[in-house]
Amino acid sequence: MSHGSTGYGAFGDIEQKEELSGHDISPGDDRPATGEIAHGLLGYSVGLGLAVLLTIVSFFVAGTDLVWRPSIPIALFVLAVAQIGVHLVFFLHITTGPDNTNNVMALAFGVLIVFLVIGGSLWIMSHLNANMMIPMGEAMQP
Amino acid sequence: MSGAVERVGAADPYRIGHGTGYQEHTVEHAERGLAAKRIIVGFGFWIFLLSDIVMFSAFFAAFAVLANRTAGGPTGRQLFDLTNVAIETACLLFSSFTCGIASIGARAHNPRMYYGGMAVTFVFGAIFLFLEMHEFAGLVAQGAGPERSAFLSAFFTVVGCHGLHVSLGLLWLLTMVAQVFAKGFRPDILRRVLCFSLFWHALDIIWVALFTIVYLMGAGA
Numbered sequence: 001m002s003h004g005s006t007g008y009g010a011f012g013d014i015e016q017k018e019e020l021s022g023h024d025i026s027p028g029d030d031r032p033a034t035g036e037i038a039h040g041l042l043g044y045s046v047g048l049g050l051a052v053l054l055t056i057v058s059f060f061v062a063g064t065d066l067v068w069r070p071s072i073p074i075a076l077f078v079l080a081v082a083q084i085g086v087h088l089v090f091f092l093h094i095t096t097g098p099d100n101t102n103n104v105m106a107l108a109f110g111v112l113i114v115f116l117v118i119g120g121s122l123w124i125m126s127h128l129n130a131n132m133m134i135p136m137g138e139a140m141q142p
Numbered sequence: 143m144s145g146a147v148e149r150v151g152a153a154d155p156y157r158i159g160h161g162t163g164y165q166e167h168t169v170e171h172a173e174r175g176l177a178a179k180r181i182i183v184g185f186g187f188w189i190f191l192l193s194d195i196v197m198f199s200a201f202f203a204a205f206a207v208l209a210n211r212t213a214g215g216p217t218g219r220q221l222f223d224l225t226n227v228a229i230e231t232a233c234l235l236f237s238s239f240t241c242g243i244a245s246i247g248a249r250a251h252n253p254r255m256y257y258g259g260m261a262v263t264f265v266f267g268a269i270f271l272f273l274e275m276h277e278f279a280g281l282v283a284q285g286a287g288p289e290r291s292a293f294l295s296a297f298f299t300v301v302g303c304h305g306l307h308v309s310l311g312l313l314w315l316l317t318m319v320a321q322v323f324a325k326g327f328r329p330d331i332l333r334r335v336l337c338f339s340l341f342w343h344a345l346d347i348i349w350v351a352l353f354t355i356v357y358l359m360g361a362g363a
Contacts, residue, residue, distance in 0.1 A: 037250050044242040051235055059228055062358035073359050080354035084347050091242055091343040099181050103188050110192035114199040121203035 047090025054083040180333055187337040191344045194307075198348055201303055202355060205296040209360065213291040218360030221286055223277070227357045230273050231349065234308075237266035238346040245339040251327040256335075260319050263342065267312050274305050297356065304352055307345055314338050 058079045061072060088094045094103055177185075209218070240262040247255025278298070281287065288298035318338050321331050 037246055037252075040246040040249075041243065044239055044246075047242075048235065048239040055228075055231055055235065058354060058358060059224065059231075062361065063224065076354050076358050080350055083350050087238075087343060087347045087350065091238060091346070092340060099177060102185050106185070106189055106192055110195055113196050117196070117199045118203045118206060122206055125207045 043090055047086055050086045050090070051083055054079050054086065058083070179329075180336060183333045184336060184340065187340055191340060194344070195348065198300070198303070198351075201296070201300040202351065205300050205356060208292040208296040211292040213293075215291040215294065216284075216286050218293070218297075218357075221281060222357050222361045224357065224361055226273060226277055227353055230270050231353055233266045233270040233273070234346050234349050237263045237270070238343055240266070241339050241342045245335060248322070248327060248332055248335045256322060256327075257319065260315060264312060264315050267308055267315070267342075271305060271308055271312070274301070274308075278302070297360075301352060301356060304345070304348055307348070311338075311342055311345055314341065 058076055061067065061075050061079065067075065088107070094100060094107060096104070240259045242259075244256050244259025244263060247253075247257075247259055278301075281294075286294055288295045315338065318331075318335050321334065325331050
């Protein structure tokens with residue numbers, strides 16, 4: 001059916017919701033159905049399970065001798081990024097849906113700034129230390 | 143109202159003219175795909191959270207640069223108690239989960255789910271805060287306070303700033319419980335609950351970065 005002819009039905013539907021839940025409600029603010037509650041609980045449970053798993057692996061990797069030691073910081077970094085991804089998807093509901101385009105763009109910009117600040121600081125400070133010709137560790141000793 | 147809407151729909155089926163009342167105006171925009179108020183509020187708060195995360199990134203950068211500047215004082219490996227950190231992590235993660243349950247309960251107008259979820263969230267958040275203060279007090283008592291070395295200054299700044307956020311979050315949690323108790327599950331109150339849950343989940347994200355970079359890498363290095 002064309003958009004124009006379905007207009008009445010859609011309006012009537014929204015009016016019913018307004019009568020049920022007060023005047024200050026906008027579409028999308030209506031109460032979820034019972035199925036959606038179960039769906040939401042399932043999402044949070046999956047997120048919790050994945051996050052617990054990744055946390056346990058992180059703490060295990062940090063204290064173990066089973067892996068080659070220089071690889072541990074990289075493994076921890078990857079695990080942290082994975083867990084942050086799990087939190088974003090299952091807890092903060094950052095998805096690929098049309099409602100989320102702006103959120104994803106803002107997140108991408110935030111990640112860019114975070115990497116610029118942290119990566120740039122480490123890069124500049126390591127070069128500064130190298131150019132000072134004195135090992136910083138010794139210079140700082142009392 | 144029903145008559146007015148039908149008349150507008152008939153005269154202007156594609157809703158090009160906006161000469162209708164407030165109520166019809168919002169509905170027709172929503173019909174054309176303008177996001178719900180809840181989505182817009184969430185986006186605005188998400189911008190705030192990202193700016194907060196950018197602020198934390200500056201503290202993380204300071205810590206990463208100063209992590210080895212112990213000035214002959216104790217290193218992270220000697221100071222950090224990873225069992226304590228693991229318990230803190232579990233508390234914050236579980237409180238994040240129960241906060242999600244509370245937000246589902248709020249959307250469903252289910253008081254038991256909402257108040258129960260918020261109560262458990264508060265208890266675990268408070269346990270986290272107690273453990274962190276206990277750790278800080280222990281460090282200061284053994285002479286490893288923020289004045290000991292650049293490493294410890296950076297450590298207390300970044301972890302303390304997160305702890306401050308958790309304290310404010312707990313106050314906000316109590317405020318949201320009081321507001322729902324006094325005013326009920328009104329749409330504007332529900333949007334505030336949504337913002338609170340986003341804040342609490344974001345704190346958990348920052349804690350993931352914290353325990354990885356500060357504690358696990360610090361203790362392993």
